[in-house]
Amino acid sequence: MYYNFSTGIGIVFCYNRTNCAETRMNPEFRKLRLEQLQRALTPFLAVKDIPRPQKGWIRAIREATGITVREMAKRLHKAPSVAAHLEGSEAEYRITLGKLREAADALGCQLVYVFVPKSGGIQELAEERARNKAAENVRAVEHSMALENQAVGGIEHKIEEETRRLLKRSRKK
Numbered sequence: 001m002y003y004n005f006s007t008g009i010g011i012v013f014c015y016n017r018t019n020c021a022e023t024r025m026n027p028e029f030r031k032l033r034l035e036q037l038q039r040a041l042t043p044f045l046a047v048k049d050i051p052r053p054q055k056g057w058i059r060a061i062r063e064a065t066g067i068t069v070r071e072m073a074k075r076l077h078k079a080p081s082v083a084a085h086l087e088g089s090e091a092e093y094r095i096t097l098g099k100l101r102e103a104a105d106a107l108g109c110q111l112v113y114v115f116v117p118k119s120g121g122i123q124e125l126a127e128e129r130a131r132n133k134a135a136e137n138v139r140a141v142e143h144s145m146a147l148e149n150q151a152v153g154g155i156e157h158k159i160e161e162e163t164r165r166l167l168k169r170s171r172k173k
Contacts, residue, residue: 027169037122041114048116056091058103067107075106127167134162 053060062072073083086103089095095103097113104111117125138158145152 059087130166131163
C-alpha cells in the first residue's frame, strides 16, 4: 500500500486478482494522475511516429558516431561478439531493457522508455476504455432484453449515456 499523508491519497496494490476492489484508484487521484501523465507524455507525442531504424537504434547511433563494434564492446567490458549480439537482439525486438540501457550507456546516450497512446492522448485512452466497457454492458443488457422480446433499441445513444456515466462516476467518487 502507498499512502501520502500530506494529500490523504492512498493506493492498495493487489496481487490476487480474485478480490481486487481495493485497486480502484480514488477518482480525484485518477483525474490528477491523468493530467500529470498527459503533461509528461506531451513531448513524446511529436516523436512517436518516427520510424525505428531498420537495423535498430544501437547500430544506427554506433555507426553515426563512428564507434566500432570493438570499441563499443570495450566500453561494455564485453567481447565484440556480445556487442554485435546486442545489435541483433534489438533489431529483432528480443532485447531486455537492462541490456538496452547498457548499450545506451556505452554509446553515451540515455535510454528513454515511455508508453505513448497510439492516437490522441491519455484522456482519450481512458474515454475509449469507458466507451468499450459501456458498449459491453449495454449490449449485454440489450441482448438479454431481446431474448425476452423486450428490446427497446437506441443502443448507440445508450452507449454514449453509459460512457458519460462511467466517466462521471470515475471522476466523482
